[in-house]
Amino acid sequence: MSIESLFDPALEASQQPNWPDRSELERAVKELKSLPPLVFAGECDNLKEKIAQAADGKAFMLQGGDCAETFAAATADSIRNRIKTILQMAAVLQYGASLPVIKVGRMAGQFAKPRSNDLETRGEISLPAYRGDAVNDLEFSQAARRPNPARLVKVYHTSSATLNLVRAFTQGGFADLRLVHEWNKGFVKDSRIGTRYEAMANEIGRALDFMRSAGINPAEFKTVDFYSSHEALILEYEKALTRIDSRTGNAYDVSAHFLWIGDRTRQLDGAHIDFAKKIRNPIGVKLGPKTSPENALEVIKALNPNDEPGRLTFITRMGAANVRGALPGIIEAASKSGAKVLWVCDPMHGNTYEAPSGYKTRKFDDVLDEVRGFFEVHQELGTHPGGIHIELTGDDVTECVGGGEAISHEDLATRYESACDPRLNHTQSLELAFLVAEMLRDRS
Numbered sequence: 001m002s003i004e005s006l007f008d009p010a011l012e013a014s015q016q017p018n019w020p021d022r023s024e025l026e027r028a029v030k031e032l033k034s035l036p037p038l039v040f041a042g043e044c045d046n047l048k049e050k051i052a053q054a055a056d057g058k059a060f061m062l063q064g065g066d067c068a069e070t071f072a073a074a075t076a077d078s079i080r081n082r083i084k085t086i087l088q089m090a091a092v093l094q095y096g097a098s099l100p101v102i103k104v105g106r107m108a109g110q111f112a113k114p115r116s117n118d119l120e121t122r123g124e125i126s127l128p129a130y131r132g133d134a135v136n137d138l139e140f141s142q143a144a145r146r147p148n149p150a151r152l153v154k155v156y157h158t159s160s161a162t163l164n165l166v167r168a169f170t171q172g173g174f175a176d177l178r179l180v181h182e183w184n185k186g187f188v189k190d191s192r193i194g195t196r197y198e199a200m201a202n203e204i205g206r207a208l209d210f211m212r213s214a215g216i217n218p219a220e221f222k223t224v225d226f227y228s229s230h231e232a233l234i235l236e237y238e239k240a241l242t243r244i245d246s247r248t249g250n251a252y253d254v255s256a257h258f259l260w261i262g263d264r265t266r267q268l269d270g271a272h273i274d275f276a277k278k279i280r281n282p283i284g285v286k287l288g289p290k291t292s293p294e295n296a297l298e299v300i301k302a303l304n305p306n307d308e309p310g311r312l313t314f315i316t317r318m319g320a321a322n323v324r325g326a327l328p329g330i331i332e333a334a335s336k337s338g339a340k341v342l343w344v345c346d347p348m349h350g351n352t353y354e355a356p357s358g359y360k361t362r363k364f365d366d367v368l369d370e371v372r373g374f375f376e377v378h379q380e381l382g383t384h385p386g387g388i389h390i391e392l393t394g395d396d397v398t399e400c401v402g403g404g405e406a407i408s409h410e411d412l413a414t415r416y417e418s419a420c421d422p423r424l425n426h427t428q429s430l431e432l433a434f435l436v437a438e439m440l441r442d443r444s
């Protein structure tokens with residue numbers, strides 16, 4: 001089977017760059033096709049099995065990382081800080097849930113962004129919008145904003161280097177649960193707001209001490225499985241990295257373990273959904289507040305007609321004000337149909353607004369409230385709140401307001417580094433994890 005013949009070229013693909021030179025694009029695609037896979041199809045299947053467990057209420061998913069990764073931020077420090085933050089959050093969530101936590105990074109491939117407008121205008125000048133480092137550069141100049149397909153090859157190599165370090169960290173001792181707990185103790189001790197979470201951190205410490213006293217020292221404490229994910233947006237890139245798995249003869253997008261389709265590109269008759277239909281990776285679909293129950297059922301039918309366990313995750317991003325109204329109908333329809341999906345809450349994308357200073361921001365309290373609403377709805381319906389999807393960084397940026405550090409609108413200018421949407425900083429991410437852990441613990 002040829003890969004080309006899998007996809008229908010007549011379908012419309014929304015949110016694609018206007019590449020100025022087709023021959024440049026063809027050269028990049030040819031090179032990508034010649035490169036080895038970034039992930040192994042068997043790993044995608046393992047993740048699918050874990051997602052199936054989570055959909056069944058037996059695991060919880062934590063997906064987190066930048067809104068938009070950049071080439072400049074693919075440094076050892078930045079990658080380490082993100083991994084560390086995700087591991088710290090996962091340990092706390094695992095304790096709260098008494099369930100395994102599936103760790104998935106918005107990492108090692110999250111370089112492309114959908115935009116509301118093709119052009120960005122500043123004063124008299126209009127240039128192509130920044131569509132992520134996969135396409136062009138954030139700098140506002142004609143040359144920097146020109147879509148350049150050679151960047152797709154750089155995405156591959158940067159993803160490869162990132163994933164290599166992620167694998168080294170998570171397999172090589174850096175992810176040891178006891179070390180992660182030491183970091184969390186440090187957070188509780190050193191940060192101004194940490195004392196609020198002292199009781200839970202102490203409980204986790206006692207649980208670890210108890211196991212040590214019993215001589216329990218399993219391999220599971222020392223290494224973790226960490227999976228990569230990104231939005232499958234630039235189809236030339238994703239198709240060039242789609243390969244036939246030699247074991248099964250099935251197609252997998254080997255650019256990441258998990259791919260999701262964004263809220264703006266999930267047209268049922270569009271090229272992105274067609275692409276997702278043809279690959280066997282576990283797939284996520286973002287659902288915004290306008291999603292009708294019928295529409296959610298159509299997505300299920302399109303992407304998981306045979307109800308394959310772990311295949312489909314709905315990442316709902318309703319906004320704190322809408323989640324309690326918009327989510328129940330969708331969950332009820334899916335449950336009634338008998339379909340098994342994993343429900344993950346993205347409390348970021350429905351809660352973005354512009355601060356008076358012009359910065360895009362989000363309120364920590366809105367993020368928390370959307371997660372709370374998500375838990376309430378699932379509690380009400382007897383379904384499983386299966387995970388959270390967070391835009392975060394391990395650094396002390398000032399992009400989202402609120403949290404225990406009480407970052408204000410005026411503080412945003414201090415350290416606003418995101419190339420796209422505002423991320424929770426290290427402290428806000430840990431606070432959120434402790435608060436969600438309490439929600440998980442208090443489930444009945």
Ligand code: PEP
Nearest residue numbers: 067262263264286317349
């Ligand atoms: C994103 O995850 O960065 C994103 C653009 O989300 P959505 O498709 O939900 O708007």
Ligand code: MN
Nearest residue numbers: 067391420421
């Ligand atoms: Mn985003």
